[in-house]
Amino acid sequence: MVDKSAPDAARRSEKSRRAIHAAALALVGEVGYPRTTVEAIAARAGVGKQTIYRWWPSKADVLLEAFLDLAGQPAPGAAEQPYAIPDTGDLAADLKAVLRATVDELLDPRFEAPSRALAAEGLINEQLGREFVTKLLEPQLRLYADRLRSAQDAGAVRADVDPRIALELFVSPLAQRWLQRTGPLSYAYTDTLVEYALHGIAPR
Amino acid sequence: MVDKSAPDAARRSEKSRRAIHAAALALVGEVGYPRTTVEAIAARAGVGKQTIYRWWPSKADVLLEAFLDLAGQPAPGAAEQPYAIPDTGDLAADLKAVLRATVDELLDPRFEAPSRALAAEGLINEQLGREFVTKLLEPQLRLYADRLRSAQDAGAVRADVDPRIALELFVSPLAQRWLQRTGPLSYAYTDTLVEYALHGIAPR
Amino acid sequence: MVDKSAPDAARRSEKSRRAIHAAALALVGEVGYPRTTVEAIAARAGVGKQTIYRWWPSKADVLLEAFLDLAGQPAPGAAEQPYAIPDTGDLAADLKAVLRATVDELLDPRFEAPSRALAAEGLINEQLGREFVTKLLEPQLRLYADRLRSAQDAGAVRADVDPRIALELFVSPLAQRWLQRTGPLSYAYTDTLVEYALHGIAPR
Amino acid sequence: MVDKSAPDAARRSEKSRRAIHAAALALVGEVGYPRTTVEAIAARAGVGKQTIYRWWPSKADVLLEAFLDLAGQPAPGAAEQPYAIPDTGDLAADLKAVLRATVDELLDPRFEAPSRALAAEGLINEQLGREFVTKLLEPQLRLYADRLRSAQDAGAVRADVDPRIALELFVSPLAQRWLQRTGPLSYAYTDTLVEYALHGIAPR
DNA sequence: CATTAACCGAGACGGTACGTCTAGTCTTTTA
């Protein structure tokens, strides 16, 4: 038996979906997440409230999907997201480059409000948190793990190092500084991070 | 000019303050932060709502204060909080011990809900976030910085290393795993963190 | 310019309207007007508070409408309200009969609490007072004026008498005794009123 | 047994009593009775709330007492209140004069708000209503009864007429017009009332 | 005259209700 009147996804209005995404992102950016209401999203999107409730279980899920959409199609005209960390052979340089790009992204005001909102929601709402990690964080982390493994093959990183843990030495400090505002973000800072951490996992 | 009829703190009811703290912590633990309402806190504490609004600007501030109180006076019978990382001369062992203790604390269900709630609120509410960091996080981080400086004096850490950045190699990965559930917490994990990171900042 | 998002009366829930009327009348009867709260009316009617605030500006208006409804459809099985004072040719007898009926009505506990409440509110709230008079009092008074005019045509009342003033000789003393409890209500009393007053306006 | 710690009336502050009276009357005049709060009276009078609650059971009682005080000492410079209806031998003229004076009083804005408020409260609060009638209305009515009795002695009114009922023919219509705003107040109106009613109780 | 009882201004307290706002559901109307 199916769910109580499960909506027919085939008949779903793509226009409404997009309008809801746009409205959610705009409102979170303008008034912040907690003051963004479902009613306001519906009104701004020119959509009935029920249309939102029909397709998403909560405000957070709307925003997550909207954000994933946004992340999937970056600024128009910009180069496609690499989906891989460059592998020039110089691990330190490659990591520094990627982290600098991450700093730029974290400071982009377009991302600030929604990603903070989603991160915050994810701390408390475990289901959403896992989705956030799986869909947004994990793919990024995998790139770091891949690059580190490649470095292991090249002998630039000790073979007994677990890349899944090692990558956190580069990524987590930056994440925490951003999320919890425990310190300023800068290229100098991320460069230093790479230097400190790389020595730790380099061959002795 | 003074605030609009600021209440007289001298006449404040200590009993009510404590009851409100207890009720806030209990409710956050039981139903979660978003479903914890000021009304419910007041009812549970046997207190008028106005008594809460008179002394705290928001639900988040109540919880922050309650949590600081809780953190300030640990489980009865337990040994006093160290307020310093042990300095046995073996930096690796000392850091591992402290991180293991932190793991224990993070897994303590008493702290789980309220500290997650505060962390989440702090991501979005900048003012509260700064207070959270200043009053709870910062004192802890200072201990790490102190221990690292001591290690530098002893020659166990390179002199040109910035302790404020270096400490993040130990602390941030654990924080992120806990907050964002990006991986399991265990002694083995923190031990590994210490090993990787320490090499990075050790003399060459 | 229109009102701030005036609700669409066509989609109004008739069921809720009736339930609110009933609850308001019941509560005023049970606990009195000042202790009848909007929240209690909503709860008793199984209705959200907003549904009351959406359609009525105040508790008093709810009660007025409820009372008008009640007055418009008298006790089931009872004879239809006359909507006219009998005209048997004997003015004194006709007035006595009507005033006796009024005494009965004023002593009916079903009407006591709400009509006192509305009268009291109307003393202070001019807008509601005028509505109360227009919709409830005025129609009754018109009946007296009509009957007196008919009596003038029949020569039972002097032609130069103003019926709008004359009717107050019969009606106002009874109203004041009831409202302000300045004396007991009885058939003997109203009969006496008619006798005294009728002489005053009879031909000399 | 005495009341629970009955206050010592001998030590009562006369200054506070007067200030409370003045504040109550002023506030009722300014913002109306329902929006006049005990807290505001206390604040305006420069008095603690408890001082009001110590000596009066309710807001209504404060106002009643204040109003009685006000009525007891009329406008300075004005002639003393008669405390008796003139008895010139011309009953009609005497009644007209008194009713004209009453019209003037009823239209005095100083009295309007508080007396309406007290009358309204008295409709619902039976205890206060009786006090209102006894202390304010009844003394006035007795004057009418006395004058009518005097007229009976002089043969200007039938001996079998009950003055307590007869007086209502003059007084109640005016009272109702004022309280319920069922018509305008004027000398012409009260003169007409006297004419109509007097015929009714005159000898045949 | 010193003591002392209690009234006083002040205002925090536990409460209740206010009128508003939003969540999430249900119903009606429109395209």
Next chain:
DNA sequence: TAAAAGACTAGACGTACCGTCTCGGTTAATG
């Protein structure tokens, strides 16, 4: 026949007052 529009129940929000309860500080009568 799906979606917009929006009324519905439900209940939390933050505010305003209620009537009670301290708290010091006068203030007046008593010992």
